[in-house]
Amino acid sequence: MSTIYDVAKLAGVSPKTVSRVVNGDAPVGKKTREKVEAAIRELKYVPSxxxxxxxxNRSGLIGVVTGAISRTAELSDPKGLPDLFILQGIQQVVAERDLTLMIADTAGQIDKVPALLRTFQEHRVEGLIYVADYHKRVAFETATPACPLVLANCYDAHGTPAIVPDDKACEKRLVERLTAHGHRRIAYLTFDPAMDAVPLRIEGYREALEAAGIAYDPALVSTGYPINTEFLHQWLDEALDRILALPEPPTVICCGNDEMAMQLYGLLRTRGIRVPEDISIAGFDNYRAIAETLYPPLSTVELPYAEMGRQAAELLLSLISEEASRPHDPVRVAGRVFWRSSVTDLELESQTSKGG
Amino acid sequence: MSTIYDVAKLAGVSPKTVSRVVNGDAPVGKKTREKVEAAIRELKYVPSxxxxxxxxNRSGLIGVVTGAISRTAELSDPKGLPDLFILQGIQQVVAERDLTLMIADTAGQIDKVPALLRTFQEHRVEGLIYVADYHKRVAFETATPACPLVLANCYDAHGTPAIVPDDKACEKRLVERLTAHGHRRIAYLTFDPAMDAVPLRIEGYREALEAAGIAYDPALVSTGYPINTEFLHQWLDEALDRILALPEPPTVICCGNDEMAMQLYGLLRTRGIRVPEDISIAGFDNYRAIAETLYPPLSTVELPYAEMGRQAAELLLSLISEEASRPHDPVRVAGRVFWRSSVTDLELESQTSKGG
DNA sequence: CTCCCAAAAGACATCGATGTCATAATTAAA
DNA sequence: TTTAATTATGACATCGATGTCTTTTGGGAG
Structure with a gap:
């Protein structure tokens, strides 16, 4: 590999002049510049x-710690890959700013993180982002690292700057759309409330009901859908029995995610209940492989992972340049509703029946 | 950030001694070592x-150029993510050897590659891997880079060391299993032969037939399945018509991939043809989200992407250390057959009928 | 108590690029 | 043509770690 000295010698100038040509930070005479540029080409010089x-003292490196890459190997179900989308958003911003991304994969083992962080420190990364695979709380043993750190898709107890999905607002937006279309009996089947996202989404569900003047009915809400087990089908079956047997059954069922909605479609079909004529269904995640493929296509709401990645990167960069101060609370990013034909418009229906 | 000089001063020794403690490359007295280690902890010293x-002149960096990260964003169908699996294999090997991965994403634009390569050169990566999203031929304008380069999931015309999937051997293994189970009329529906993988797989199909003493019948083979378009269903429908109308129809249909097999399941169901009682189906890719979920579960064969990643990394490392010489031909890596219940055992069947 | 030898520690130069300051070349003004 | 004001270039030191060589220290033998 040739150095700036080799170039200087070949061009018959001083190394400093070569440096000036390369960086354009000081005027260089035209003839000199051309000689230097020729030498650079000749020697295929690339600065170190x-x-x-x-x-x-500037490395131009941004470090990302994630399990996104190794985790793909375990995937046997058509789920979204939140962390990969986040990574993509980060990548975009970082590339725009001419910085270089160093990605360290935890290979699923949290205990590898300290070693990875050390490597990053050795390379003097200017900032760090930790990307979690789902919205959760994290806690790192490690003392404050020597550079700014931003958490993406997670948060901690020490107020480390964090970007998290706005589960509450997303579910609220979705349910608002349901009430706007005349639904007033809205069931909600979802996961174990131990997952951070679950109570937040239920909160959004309640706020949307309240905004529409609808009383919250606990009989319409079931949590505890067992993810990735054989009992999933049974759980859903029983939950469905329960809410359909209510004196005032729901006109729409909201699901914890799109996959669950897909299961529900199958279950309803075997029972001869039509979607959306007999009952409407809404999902969560806008996992397009499901939402667009199901018949009828699924109304759902997306968590804007790529956007979260971008915001995490932007926040990190502003922390690095000290343009912004650390936000005390996690930044919540909401996504938009995707309205498809799995939900009936009851307003329209009642008008039609009035008219007809 | 503290330096080796800060540590030396605090410990009251020379910087060189600190270096010796850090790297353990020369004996250091016990008391001195302890003083130095204390100072390192105190100052949180991390070498630069x-x-x-x-x-x-050793960077400990391995560069990877890929579109894997940005490409996930476009995914709307439940396909595999070959490049991500490859990346994961690379990651494994690199982590084992205490090297650091620098990942550059092309964001889908090939023209960004030169800039990315330059960045890698600036960081003096010791080796480079280019990862393609599907088996294809590539051509880079760029002159030979200054460090060893390995292609993964692709190859070029200049004999650059490459690791590619062994499409031929995979399909051959699959069809061998079919003939071993008594199938002799084996249809094959697949993609446009312009894709590198297609003719290779057909070749494997033919070799397996030949090995079983079965004549190749072009009427059983259809290429040109239109990927990702609205005509996909129609094409499959017509192809099915054609092969089922043959005087001697197939007992099993091999599909270009698992997704296509999934479509075929649906089509057969609407025609009232049962799998595997009336006809057997085999896939390709072992995309578990499909193969394990379909009923009956799909017999298929996998392309060992993670293994390819590992081999690419191993090859690169041996090229770097000059242990191995450049292979002149792409290294082909074959995967194993996953035998599930979508294929009937005709041998068993004929025995049973004889017995009964 | 000396002397010698090995072990331990240090001095100094070096890697490649660039900031600081000094000097040479060029132009404009007198 | 001479002088002042630019403009263009170069000399040198520096960043942090470490290879090479030198010096110091300590311990055992004589």
Missing amino acids: SAARMMRS | SAARMMRS
Whole structure:
């Protein structure tokens, strides 16, 4: 690999002049510049970032710690890949700013994190992002790292700057759309409330009901859908029995995610209940492989993971340049509703029946 | 960030001694070592890889160019993510050897590659891997890079070391299993032969037939399945008509991939044809979200992407250390057959009918 | 108590790029 | 043509770690 000295010698100038040509930070005579540029081409000179960094103390590196890459291997079901989308958003911003991403994969083992962080420190990354695979709380043993840190899709107890999905607002937006279309008996079947997202979404569900002047009916809400087990089908079956047997059964069922909605479609079909004529269904996640493929296509709401990645990167960069101060609370990012034909418009229906 | 000089001063020794403690490359007296280690902890000293690299000329970095991360965003169908699996294999090997991965995403634009390669060169990566999203031929304008390069899931015309999936062997293994189970009329519906993988797999199909003493019948083979378009269903429908109308119809249909097999299941169901009682089905890819979920579960064969990633990384490392010489031909990696119940055992069946 | 030898520690130069300051070349003004 | 004001270039030191060589220290033998 040739150095700035080799170029200088070949061009018959001083190394400093070559540096000036490369960085364009000071005027260089036209003839000199051309000689230098020719020498650079000739020797295929590429400056060493290591040497540059020694003086400038700027590495141009952003470190990301994630399990996204190794985790894909375990995937046997058509789920979304939140962390990958987040990674993609980060990648976009970082590329725009001419920074370089160093990605360290935890290979699923949290205990590998300290070693990865050390490697990042050795390379003097200017900032760090930790990306979690689902919305959760995390706690790192490690003392405060030497550079700004942003958490994405998670948060901690120490107020580390964090970007999290706005589960509450998303579910609220979705349910608002349901009430706007005349639904007033809205069931909600979802996961174990131990997952951070679940109580938040229920809160959003309640707020939307309240905004529409609808009383919250606990009989319409079931939590505890067992993810990834054989009992999933049975649980759903029983929950369905329960809510359909209510004196005032729901006109629409909201599901914890799109996959659950897909299961529900199958269950309803075997019971001869039509979607959306007999009952409407809404999902969560806008996992397009499901939402667009189901018949009828599923109304759902998305968590804007790529956007979260972008915001995490933007926040990190502003922390690095000290443009912004640390936000005390996690930044919540909401996504939009995707309205498809799995939900009936009851307003329209009642008008039609009045008219007809 | 504290330096080796800060540590030396605090410990009251020379920087060189600190270096010896850190690297353990020369004996240091016990008391001195303890003083130094205390100072390192006190100052949270982490050596600078940039400075280290200046002298040693070893960066400990491996660069990967891929579109895997940005491409996930476009995914709307439940397909596999070959490049991500490859990335994961690479990651494994690289982590084992205490090297650091730098991942550059092309964001889908090939023209970004030169800039990414330059960044890698600036960081003096010791080796490069280019990961393609499907088996294809590639051509880079760029002159030979300054460090060893390995292609994964692709190859070029210049004999650059490459790791590719062994499409031929995979299909051959699958069809061998079919013939072993008594199938002799084996249809094959697949994609456009312009895709590199298609003719290779057909070749494997033919070799397996030949090995079983079965004549190749072109009427049983249809290529040109239109991927990702609205005509996909129609194409499959017509192809099915054609092969089922043959004087001697097939007992099993091999599909270009598992997704296509899934479509075929649906089509057969609407025609009242049972799988595997009336006809057997085999897939390709072992995309578990499909193969394990379909009823009956799908017999298929996998392309060992993670293994390819590992082999690519191993090959690269041996090229770097000059242990191995460049292979002149792409290294082909075959995967195993996953035998599930979508294929009937005709041998068993004929025995049973004889017995009964 | 000396002397010698091995072990331990240090001095110094070096890797490549660049900031600082000094000097040479060029142009404009007198 | 000379001088002042630019503009263009170069000399040198520096960033942090470490390879090479030198010096110091300590311990055992004589």
